[in-house]
Amino acid sequence: MTTSRGPYAKSARVRAAAVEAAAELFGTAGYRGATFKDVATKIGMTAAGLTYYFPDKDALLAAVLDERDRPAVAEEAALASSGTRADITERVMRILSENIAQPGLAELHCVLSAEATSAEHPAHEHFQDRYRKARDLLTDTFEAAVARGEIRSSVPPKTLATLLLSVMDGVQLQWLLDPEEVDMPATVRTFISDLLAPPEAP
Amino acid sequence: MTTSRGPYAKSARVRAAAVEAAAELFGTAGYRGATFKDVATKIGMTAAGLTYYFPDKDALLAAVLDERDRPAVAEEAALASSGTRADITERVMRILSENIAQPGLAELHCVLSAEATSAEHPAHEHFQDRYRKARDLLTDTFEAAVARGEIRSSVPPKTLATLLLSVMDGVQLQWLLDPEEVDMPATVRTFISDLLAPPEAP
Known part of the structure; x- marks a missing residue:
């Protein structure tokens, strides 16, 4: 429950504004190129003021990633239960259209996921988990589609899932x-x- | 022609040692994580001394990339003229084995190619060019294989080339x-x- 006034509401507003600003800056200047202070400045705060809401740039990064993923994860879960070939194709083409419209965010995903292959990167577990979930959901989707006779079954569903994600990233x-x-x-x-x-x- | 003595030979030796050290450091600490001074130290020089051979870290990066690509490009050119399905498969599987044996270099490629999507990155043109050449060579290879009746022709050869590179990177x-x-x-x-x-x- 969000109230529209009071300290909690202000906190939620500041947090939302900071996450939006961070997403934009990470998308244009990159995670390493944008500073914590840049994010604060963009929403008219000092860096010290922003630390009340986010302790550091890694915390902003985590919030940006959660925010970006939330709608996608919900949609993928829906796909897994009832996704037909047409649904899967449409969903993938929509993601591509969104990325073409916002190349900064596409680049952000590309750079962050690559940086995150290093076990020490603050987003390492996030990306590991994200890809595991995406593979699992797509595997379920493909298994169901094979069971319904919609796609041929010569390639194992889990391999299809890994390949589809790979093609999207690689292309x-x-x-x-x-x-x-x-x-x-x-x-x-x-x-x-x-x-x-x-x-x-x- | 390389002579084994004299100032030219020493210069070539120092350059080769610096490129090897840079490749190792970029592969473990990443391009952004390793400094010019780290490379100099690794081969027992000062940073000032190393600038006689390489003006800066970008120049080391360019040399590392050239060094890594040279054997691959030659092999791919050979593939394009006579590569059968078995040749292509074997070549791809060999690249994967090399990457499994040297995950640091695989990570280097992954991170550098992602960073290099930014037009301002010092390796931007290198990667753009590298992918263009790889697509062209693989397109020729697939066209020849389709013409010989070795692979089916339902997917255009250029698309196959883009997809194969995508799958390798994405997986x-x-x-x-x-x-x-x-x-x-x-x-x-x-x-x-x-x-x-x-x-x-x-």
């Missing part, structure tokens, strides 16, 4: 490096049509 | 984050078997 890397040369939606769509193909006609 | 990211959970060779091999499948029997 995005090439697209970020060279947007004129790489047609991200067409490439990913081809992968989905081919690898998530319906069973051969009997 | 590697998940493997670096979670080596216990992600079987990199098996996943990539499944992709190759399925997407580079021979034509259907007539």
